[in-house]
Amino acid sequence: xxxxxxxxxxxxxxxxxxxxxxxxxxxxxxxxxxxxxxxxxxxxxxxxxxxxxxxxxxxxxxxxxxxxxxxxxxxxxxxxxxxxxxxxxxxxxxxxxxxxxxxxxxxxxxxxxxxxxxxxxxxxxxxxxxxxxxxxxxxxxxxxxxxxxxxxxxxxxxxxxxxxxxxxxxxxxxxxxxxxxxxxxxxxxxxxxxxxxxxxxxxxxxxxxxxxxxxxxxxxxx
Amino acid sequence: xxxxxxxxxxxxxxxxxxxxxxxxxxxxxxxxxxxxxxxxxxxxxxxxxxxxxxxxxxxxxxxxxxxxxxxxxxxxxxxxxxxxxxxxxxxxxxxxxxxxxxxxxxxxxxxxxxxxxxxxxxxxxxxxxxxxxxxxxxxxxxxxxxxxxxxxxxxxxxxxxxxxxxxxxxxxxxxxxxxxxxxxxxxxxxxxxxxxxxxxxxxxxxxxxxxxxxxxxxxxxxxxxxxxxxxxxxxxxxxxxx
Amino acid sequence: xxxxxxxxxxxxxxxxxxxxxxxxxxxxxxxxxxxxxxxxxxxxxxxxxxxxxxxxxxxxxxxxxxxxxxxxxxxxxxxxxxxxxxxxxxxxxxxxxxxxxxxxxxxxxxxxxxxxxxxxxxxxxxxxxxxxxxxxxxxxxxxxxxxxxxxxxxxxxxxxxxxxxxxxxxxxxxxxxxxxxxxxxxxxxxxxxxxxxxxxxxxxxxxxxxxxxxxx
Numbered sequence: 288x289x290x291x292x293x294x295x296x297x298x299x300x301x302x303x304x305x306x307x308x309x310x311x312x313x314x315x316x317x318x319x320x321x322x323x324x325x326x327x328x329x330x331x332x333x334x335x336x337x338x339x340x341x342x343x344x345x346x347x348x349x350x351x352x353x354x355x356x357x358x359x360x361x362x363x364x365x366x367x368x369x370x371x372x373x374x375x376x377x378x379x380x381x382x383x384x385x386x387x388x389x390x391x392x393x394x395x396x397x398x399x400x401x402x403x404x405x406x407x408x409x410x411x412x413x414x415x416x417x418x419x420x421x422x423x424x425x426x427x428x429x430x431x432x433x434x435x436x437x438x439x440x441x442x443x444x445x446x447x448x449x450x451x452x453x454x455x456x457x458x459x460x461x462x463x464x465x466x467x468x469x470x471x472x473x474x475x476x477x478x479x480x481x482x483x484x485x486x487x488x489x490x491x492x493x494x495x496x497x498x499x500x501x502x503x504x505x506x507x508x509x
Numbered sequence: 510x511x512x513x514x515x516x517x518x519x520x521x522x523x524x525x526x527x528x529x530x531x532x533x534x535x536x537x538x539x540x541x542x543x544x545x546x547x548x549x550x551x552x553x554x555x556x557x558x559x560x561x562x563x564x565x566x567x568x569x570x571x572x573x574x575x576x577x578x579x580x581x582x583x584x585x586x587x588x589x590x591x592x593x594x595x596x597x598x599x600x601x602x603x604x605x606x607x608x609x610x611x612x613x614x615x616x617x618x619x620x621x622x623x624x625x626x627x628x629x630x631x632x633x634x635x636x637x638x639x640x641x642x643x644x645x646x647x648x649x650x651x652x653x654x655x656x657x658x659x660x661x662x663x664x665x666x667x668x669x670x671x672x673x674x675x676x677x678x679x680x681x682x683x684x685x686x687x688x689x690x691x692x693x694x695x696x697x698x699x700x701x702x703x704x705x706x707x708x709x710x711x712x713x714x715x716x717x718x719x720x721x722x723x724x725x726x727x728x729x730x731x732x733x734x735x736x737x738x739x740x741x742x743x744x745x746x747x748x749x750x751x
Numbered sequence: 752x753x754x755x756x757x758x759x760x761x762x763x764x765x766x767x768x769x770x771x772x773x774x775x776x777x778x779x780x781x782x783x784x785x786x787x788x789x790x791x792x793x794x795x796x797x798x799x800x801x802x803x804x805x806x807x808x809x810x811x812x813x814x815x816x817x818x819x820x821x822x823x824x825x826x827x828x829x830x831x832x833x834x835x836x837x838x839x840x841x842x843x844x845x846x847x848x849x850x851x852x853x854x855x856x857x858x859x860x861x862x863x864x865x866x867x868x869x870x871x872x873x874x875x876x877x878x879x880x881x882x883x884x885x886x887x888x889x890x891x892x893x894x895x896x897x898x899x900x901x902x903x904x905x906x907x908x909x910x911x912x913x914x915x916x917x918x919x920x921x922x923x924x925x926x927x928x929x930x931x932x933x934x935x936x937x938x939x940x941x942x943x944x945x946x947x948x949x950x951x952x953x954x955x956x957x958x959x960x961x962x963x964x965x966x967x
Contacts, residue, residue: 353903353949354942355910358921362938365928369935450815454914461817474825482818489813561869587875598870602888612874615884657870664874 296471297480307463308484314459315446315492318384322445323438325385326392327427333393334400335418344393351390357451359383364455380449380457388445395437399430432504439496443489450485460484512537512572512699513558513668519566520553527553528564529723535668535716540700542710542731545720546746551703554720555670558701559583559590572667588616591661592670595677597653599645605632605656606641609663617664624663631659635689651682655689662693669693671702707750711735719743755931761940767923768944774919775906775948777841782848782905789853794860796878804853811850816911819843824915836917844912848905855901859894860886896959903949903956910945920944 297304329348332340351359363386364379374382403426411421431438453461464481468474513535520528527550535541543551556562558569560576560583569576574585600608609628613619619627632638635655645653654674661669671690675683687709694700694713704710710717710731717731721742727734738744793804811819823846824839863886871881913922920941928937 349950349953350942350946353907353953354945355907355921357910357913358924358938358942358945361921361925361934362942365934366938367935369933447813447815450817451911451914453817461815475822475829478818478821478825482814482822485815485818486810486813559873561872584875584877587873590873592870592873594866594870596866598864598866600867600870600885600889602892611884612871612876615880616875660870660874 292476293471293473294476294480296473297467297477300467300470303463303466304460304481304484306458307460307481308488310457310459310463311446311449311488314380314384314449314452314457315442317381318388318445318449319442321385322388323392323396325389326396329389329393330396330400330430333397347386348390348393351387352394356383356387356448357454359387360451360455376452376455376457379455380452380459383452384445384449387448388441391441391445392438395434395441396430398437399432399434400426402433403429428504432500435496435500435504439493439500442496443493446492447485447489460488510537511535511570512539513701514570515554515558515567516569517567518554518557518564518569520550520557520562520564527723528557531567531725533718533725533728535699535701537667537699538697539715540694540713541702541716541718542714543701543703543718543720544705544707544710544746545726549720550723551720552672555672555701555703558668558670559592560586561592588664589667590670591664591666591668592672593654593657593661593674595673597645597650597657597677599653599657599660601645604642604644605637605648605659608645608656609660612660612664627663628659631663632656634662634692635659636685649682650678651685654678654682654686658686658689658693668699668701671700671704673703673705675704675706705750707735707747719746721746755927755933757936760927760931760933760937763927764920764923764937764940764944767918768920768948770917771906771909771919771945772948774840774844774909774912774917775902778844778848778909779902779905781841781845783852785845785849786852786856789849790856790860793853793857808850808854811847812854816843816847816908817914819847820911820915836912836915839915840909840912840917844905844908847908848901851901851904852898855897856890856894859890859897862893863889893963896956896963899952899959900956903952906948906952907945 328340329344331337332344333348360380360383363383364374364376367374367379407425407429408421411425416424449459450461452459453465456462460481464477468477471477511534513533515531515533518528518531519526529550531554533541533554543555545551553562557564558571563579565578567578571586572589574589576583576586599605600611603611606625606628609631610624613624613627614621629638629641632641635658637652637655637659640648640652640656645656648656657674658669674690675686678686683706687706690700690702691709691713702710702714714731717727717729717734718725719727719734719742727738727740727743734743735747738747789804789807792800793808795801795804820839820843823843824834824836827834827839827842867885867889868881871885876884909919910921913919913925916922918926924937924941928934931937
């Protein structure tokens with residue numbers, strides 16, 4: 288039986304795709320900002336072996352990196368209510384994204400922190416800067432700059448992984464696609480278009496992150 | 510009759526004109542020492558002779574094999590020309606013996622036993638007969654370079670190219686390698702060597718080629734040239750390396 | 752509450768876990784074989800083959816795995832074929848794995864110093880002879896650590912196949928969670944089981960990485 292492709296029926300539902308893209312980008316943005324923040328704290332904790340934080344972060348990082356994202360998501364959304372914590376779809380998706388990126392960022396930034404030449408740190412100590420000051424002014428900038436490519440890759444990976452959040456009905460692109468397929472029954476066409484959209488999103492986000500790295504992180508003080 | 514005949518060779522790397530018309534003849538059994546400052550094009554010239562660098566104009570004749578611009582089939586050429594590198598480039602996952610045996614077995618389809626005998630012979634010639642089963646990381650730089658020479662010799666080339674083969678060696682190891690090369694020269698091997706070892710060039714070389722800014726600036730008998738350079742460039746080069 | 756004991760839950764999860772392991776192995780082995788083909792294309796001198804390989808890799812690395820799975824599942828169904836979740840999951844994960852492994856292995860081949868290429872070329876070896884006797888043996892050594900590291904990603908990726916109904920650990924867990932009304936326990940156990948599969952592989956990969964770095 289010949290199948291005739293029909294892409295036109297997607298156009299009338301385009302607002303769902305549009306909202307989906309916004310949703311995916313929102314999730315990614317919040318996930319990135321909070322995730323990197325967690326990652327910076329985690330990087331110091333692991334690199335300097337801070338008490339309490341070091342074991343906590345170690346367990347956290349290994350748990351996240353050795354379990355699938357979808358299981359983490361389901362645990363947050365379906366599992367936490369048993370403890371009395373009820374979250375909306377949006378909240379659960381965001382928390383899962385933040386926790387996921389936070390763990391990977393910790394390791395990526397830690398590698399950057401540990402690669403800062405000891406000489407720079409010694410010079411700063413000699414100038415009587417506190418450990419925290421040294422980190423903020425000397426180490427962090429260099430670490431982020433060096434690891435920015437790896438961090439950017441991870442952010443894109445997490446953005447692509449957000450597609451799984453559709454399974455808890457979070458408002459993002461895949462969920463929007465599912466909604467459309469339930470209306471026009473053109474699963475292949477819809478997902479074909481959405482796949483291309485994800486591809487373009489990934490290209491766009493990668494470029495944006497590259498520009499950020501070049502003009503914000505690498506900016507020289509004039 | 511020249512074994513190697515280079516005519517009007519030009520080579521550009523993008524806009525950088527590295528070889529500006531090289532004409533060179535090398536006779537069989539002759540030892541040619543190529544000297545010059547870094548950037549003068551001497552390594553590029555050497556590497557053009559076995560096809561590691563392509564050239565943009567001119568031609569190359571090696572023992573009857575003619576290479577023209579844009580030629581990609583270099584197999585016949587490389588069967589006649591062997592090369593030893595500054596960084597040795599031994600295969601780390603193979604023993605010295607296996608390093609030497611590899612090309613004969615794979616390229617010339619020599620039988621295993623014959624190749625092994627050939628390899629032992631080549632290693633003996635460079636004074637490393639007892640190191641057949643050693644891996645490169647178990648040997649000193651001088652020993653590795655001698656294995657590299659044996660590896661090149663195992664293919665029985667007509668010409669051996671040596672690209673600054675002692676430059677990466679600690680000073681005390683340089684002599685053992687030069688001794689091997691001297692013996693090769695005495696046995697009649699045709700050698701073209703890019704080198705900084707001026708004393709060696711003067712004592713063992715039959716022909717000295719001084720390169721400057723992509724051209725052969727002076728050429729002739731080493732003893733004469735070292736004693737009385739005709740150009741200020743060669744004079745200043747000699748004084749800077751002595 | 753629930754009339755299922757903890758042991759019932761664990762037992763059912765373990766049984767489903769077999770399928771996770773099996774799917775992972777299929778994806779890894781088949782993905783490896785396809786990956787070698789993609790690698791050869793990626794490093795070939797034929798421009799068309801090279802471009803195809805580049806696009807193939809960019810496609811699988813630049814789109815969500817879930818979309819790849821859906822496209823394959825719905826796409827194959829359109830041809831009139833009876834597509835079981837097993838088939839769709841296996842093919843999708845195989846292609847996914849092949850793209851990533853090809854890139855990892857290409858990196859390993861490119862890490863081999865140029866001098867190795869030059870030395871073997873100087874003794875008149877052809878490209879295939881160089882690859883077979885000089886380059887690939889060395890590249891293989893470097894490739895073991897990141898390949899084992901990627902196996903962790905493969906195991907985690909199998910969880911996504913639950914969405915098209917393939918009954919592996921995550922899908923079984925969802926079903927059990929609905930039946931027992933104990934999602935915290937069930938998803939907690941699922942996470943633990945994935946952890947037990949992945950953590951040893953992660954540790955092994957890290958150990959291999961250290962060994963390689965020491966010998967350099």
